[in-house]
Amino acid sequence: MNRIPRLALMLAIPALLFLVPWWVLVYTTTSGAAFWALSALFVFGYVGLPAAMFTGHGPKQSDTAALIGDTALGVMWVLFSWSVIGAVVRTGLIVARVDDPARSRIVALGVLAISAVLTVWGIYEARRIPRVKTVEVTIPKLAPGLDGLRMVVVTDTHYAATDRLRWSERVVEIVNEQRPDIACHAGDLADGSVVKRRAQVDPLGKVDAEFGRFYITGNHEYFGDAPGWIEHMEGLGWQPLRNQHEVIDRNGDRLIMAGIDDPTGVSLSGHGPNLPAALEGTDPTLPIILLAHQPKQIPDAVEAGVALQISGHTHGGQIWPFRYLVRLDQPVVAGLTRHGETQLYTSRGTGFWGPQLRVFAPSEITVLILRSPELTR
Secondary structure, rough: OHHHHHHHHHHHHHHHHHHHHHHHHHOOOHHHHHHHHHHHHHHHHHHHHHHHHHHHOOOOOOOOHEEEEEEEHHHHHHHHHHHHHHHHHHHHHHHHOOOOHHHHHHHHHHHHHHHHHHHHHHHHHHHHEEEEEEEEEEEEOOOOOHHHOEEEOOOOOOOOOOHHHHHHHHHHHOOOOOOOOOOEOOOEEEEOOOOHHHHHHHHHOOOOOOOEEEEOOOOOHHHOOOHHHHHHHHOOOEOOOOOEEEEEOOEEEEEEEEEEEOOOOHHHHOOOOOHHHHOOOOOOOOOOEEEEOOOHHHHHHHHHHHOEEOOOOOOHHOOOHHHHHHEEEEEOOOOOEEEOOOEEEEEEOOOOOOOOOOOOOOOEEEEEEEHHHHHHO
């Protein structure tokens, strides 16, 4: 019985994704044989999309089905979003007394043209090498000797069905070009098992950072093999921060580098976030930098006196206007924000999940340059 609401939701969401575009593109513009042929195509898509998603991401873990389902999902989201906008434009044309069939054809052609352009552009944006985004962050209590410390952050790489080995190698090259003092991966490393995805992940072992490479789990590790990925990253020379901290020392000046599990980890025995444990025994005079995958973990960071929390998870919304739905669950979608005395940097992510599209949410490799307040006055 508990599965019935979930099944209903799985059927209702694709129904909405297909129904609105069908109304804008087919119902209002066609008749006769064309109407029935295009309607049948939409019905096929409605049935096929959930089937491909389940086959790709369910127990069978078919990469081919995942690629088909994910791509179809992204295309339909773009088409749905602009069909909704098209329906609004249609209302405006009615007010302007533009009659059919011109009114419906104008809307349909506009929706198709914009959706096609954004889909092609979105695929390019998702598969391109991420841009480098550099942000200076003033950290209270940061000693002058640590001023200019460079933290390079990648997150949400989501290595999955698409073979992105060369992409991964190039990302590592760019990370090293930024001369990181500290390298961070803020979770959602890969989708799938270590055996299936390790080849794409292994280039991360070549990242060079003088004061350490640190990794935390995201929610997607817990959809797959979190213990396996933690062990694998450790084998590549990355230190998993599982509710623990390390002291970074440069010529006697120090800061705390801490990390906590993703909240999804409570589903696995011995996992789940525990910030008090992560900060146990820390020197209260030292600034704390915290890796926490989800921005909504910020209230605990504020309470603990963390200077800077670094998160990912949101992908910046990935495909506009999904960012507005993300905002219902997370306090921030992207960028540097302040929450009381704590600052939060939310990365738009380095890779992508599912649909190979990024629309108005470009990927990033982030360089956070820490500044001492004593030198920025």
